[in-house]
């Protein structure tokens with residue numbers, strides 16, 4: 192913080208020092224005033240002897256005003272620096288995450304925890320650190336100044352009590368994230384707390400509102416959250432119980448020490464060795480010294496600083512991951528011949544490998560359909576092809592060049608992909624489609640509009656755009672002013688339009704992972720008829736559970752348990768009478784039974 196915002200840090204230190212000094216100055220002035228009371232009573236304020244008292248009164252007024260001013264300046268400073276610091280750290284997190292070409296920061300559980308914490312899943316911003324430091328600094332400075340006041344009368348008492356209060360303060364200090372099992376033990380306090388927070392999120396997110404109600408989960412959720420939260424609190428109490436006994440003992444010692452000092456002070460005042468002014472300074476000082484143990488601001492500091500080590504670690508880890516992808520070769524014009532999976536082994540962290548020795552050659556310009564049961568590895572295959580995951584053994588090559596040697600951004604411009612869990616960008620339609628090719632969409636407005644509309648047309652989204660109240664500028668979200676909501680199938684067409692734009696911008700590999708799952712049968716057939724024209728000459732990979740979609744491909748692969756068990760054209764696979772043929776027959780039959788009109792599509 193000091194390194195990034197030196198001026199702000201110096202200003203905060205100045206305010207903190209003032210916040211500490213002013214109460215002590217006030218106490219000293221009041222003591223002076225009390226000492227001077229006999230003078231004023233004797234001669235009056237207006238006389239020459241009364242003048243110093245007048246100065247004391249003015250000084251008291253100035254100190255009071257200054258205290259008000261410092262409090263206001265501290266509030267303003269906290270707000271401004273809080274936001275700047277918050278944004279500074281979050282920008283660093285975003286940069287760190289975006290610098291990684293793969294998905295590790297989200298998929299590797301150890302990194303995912305850091306990502307969560309760094310991006311404030313706990314609900315606190317790193318900027319809380321500023322609020323905390325200001326609060327803590329101010330109370331500690333107040334405590335210190337009070338100790339100095341006491342020291343001017345009885346130095347020994349000041350030293351002994353300072354040490355005692357600081358010890359109490361240290362013991363009181365709670366490391367809010369102290370948890371030796373964090374990240375490794377699923378029953379650890381941190382993990383319990385993460386789960387409780389997830390349940391809270393579930394209850395608050397609009398996207399989950401429908402299911403929660405329809406499944407009657409509202410009470411279940413409230414109950415589960417209540418129980419999980421109770422467990423969090425019980426664990427917390429257990430973790431801190433020992434500490435609390437120690438704190439109580441220390442506290443008793445400090446109170447006893449204070450009583451002794453007060454008794455001595457009373458005796459000294461009575462026998463005249465301590466003046467009234469000194470007694471007042473001592474009393475105020477003793478009271479103020481309790482601030483040395485104050486925990487004010489600790490909660491903020493803990494919440495705000497949770498993110499800091501995670502941000503730093505995330506930066507280190509992601510820099511390492513980014514550096515591990517040194518590929519710089521341009522992918523322009525690729526693939527001309529083929530994409531080749533050579534003896535690929537790949538598994539997600541902590542799981543058995545999805546592929547172990549997968550070999551597959553996809554010719555450029557060929558359309559390939561991939562079918563397989565849930566979890567067979569279809570999406571993973573695509574992630575490997577797109578360079579979002581890297582094989583642990585073997586390699587994926589494009590025209591003989593290993594994918595890891597290619598500049599990934601350049602390769603991504605060659606690959607147009609729509610994933611099963613495509614994003615519903617709640618942004619103007621112009622962006623939701625334009626993200627397919629930001630360069631193209633960012634060109635002159637009329638050209639861009641033309642490209643966006645033709646991509647939408649190709650994806651069967653032409654009518655959706657035409658119906659939007661502000662055309663391409665309509666936000667695709669009911670929660671935004673002038674926005675509209677789309678149906679599942681309409682969203683899918685927008686996602687397809689995005690992909691079509693990537694193709695228009697020069698992509699030569701088209702990947703469609705369940706591209707028509709949410710479209711009705713007629714819309715699906717309609718789109719595919721057009722796709723045949725559009726995708727001619729492209730390397731097209733279509734994953735689908737709908738055989739009506741897959742059968743149109745030149746070549747069909749059946750993936751089973753991470754292995755290719757069947758490979759051939761629709762006619763060949765049907766003739767072989769294997770799994771493809773059986774599943775195809777089953778689905779075709781269902782279509783005929785359910786929807787005679789759609790029989791020729793199944």
Ligand SMILES: Nc1ncnc2c1ncn2[C@@H]1O[C@H](COP(=O)(O)OP(=O)(O)OP(=O)(O)O)[C@@H](O)[C@H]1O
Nearest residue numbers: 298539542545563564565566567568569570571572
């Ligand atoms: N991010 C991930 N982390 C850990 N395991 C994963 C992850 N994604 C997928 N898996 C696992 O890898 C295997 C292959 O998953 P993949 O998504 O490739 O299957 P799929 O054939 O596309 O399935 P579906 O037809 O259901 O979409 C599955 O066992 C799945 O549980």
